[in-house]
Amino acid sequence: MEQFVEVAAGIEIWAEMIDGPEQPAAPILLVMGANAAGVAWPDALVSRLTEHAPVIRYDHRDTGRSTYAFDEHPYAIRDLAADVVAVLDAFDVERAHVVGMSMGGILAQLLLLDTPQRLLSATLMCTTALGSSLAADDSADEELPGPDPALLRLWQDSATSATTRVSSPGASSTGGCSTAPARPSTPTSSAPSRSASSPTRGAATTPAPTPSLPRTAWTGATNWPPWTSRCW
Template sequence: MVDVAPGVQLWAEEIPGPTPDAEPLLLVMGANASGLAWPDALLDRLAERHRVIRYDHRDTGRSTYAFDDAPYAVRDLAGDALAVLDAFGIERAHVVGMSMGGTLVQLLLLDHPDRLLTATVLCTAALGAYGDPELPGPDPALLRLWGEFTDDRDLEGELAWRVEHWRLLNGTGTPFDAAGFRALEERVVAHSGRADNPAAHAAAGTEGLDRGAELAGVAVPTLVIEAPEDPVNPPPHSGHLARALGAGRLVRVQGMGHALNPTVVEPVAAAVLAHTREYAPL
């Protein structure tokens, strides 16, 4: 458990790498999602080269649920990522962020580049992009479902809601494994010890995120993984972000939506490992 604020702790886990001195890699998950959303198969592949760290954001998983009593902004969660590195004694790491996690990684690139060896972001948008009328917003079906985040549901109803959410996030470019995502959410409920829908990040403040113009100064090698079937941040969001970054490049995972299903784990892992290997410290 990692202390990040008075009375606030985060659950974090290390998956050992091939050697004690393997380069560390921090995984930063998206909004309202436990660190368990990173598939075990992906962790195993990344651990072939790296010491892998994953964690639960505030108000998810086993971490402290305190938003109602002590509200915070999305940008505060970037500081939490640094606190996790500090807790494991890691000075610099490769960092991978998905969705909101990609937003947090962009903030780390701007404010703490000295802590990052490389960065990888996927299924995300550039800082400030949501104010750009030239870029598309999320699928209306998702927006309707998000309006139900905090509705009262029993356990079975909550699991069914989450599976439907994953179905929409997955998109139609790759097969959707309803049983697999239900099993994931059953593990998340068991891990969390609660079945209510974690929705704090949907209410967290978004001030301080309109910093897209600063991305051109980023010098840390950054890989942007494009998910062409992403219903949250569809193309051309990834291309826009890669072009905005001073050291960005784009790789597409064909058919991928806004979910790490078994079909896309291997190409995502291969892209991340190729990136971290190319820019490994001398």
């Protein structure tokens, strides 16, 4: 079941719940990294997970089929964490097993702090701890070591092909941290049909230059650039 979830005035994100086994089970909510749409989760993984429980995946703001409006409506990393709760509410899910990849792992940590009653468990993948690295402010004394450069190249190579298919609901995909897609100016023909007053959506097709990012307290940043290709 697919739907668009309103997370702010004029801002909607695409979300999907895939049925699991006949016996009821708590859903698994997949939260991807920065710039990555829901289809970046490998279909083989999603299929295996649905053997045990329903699976929910969604497109972050400014990705996939969700609203592209960062310039007009900038948001903080905590707003993206609140989007996760909005997705749960949209599917009438009280609690879920949350799996966070890269930046999604940071969002899962914020959920554990702010809304622990909505999580049954949290699985963190390829991410960093709050208070360290990109999730630290300027007062941090030390940083944990970052990912191996070979691993970052692997993520970038595998994600490049996935970002070209985010507009196709049935497309297969490969996982990883997304490269920076160009922000579309008009909807693509593969996007769901919407009224003229609906926010513009589209599909990422080509990488864009990576802006320089200052170190900041990501938990409170107000101008978080969603098109950066940095891996969170």
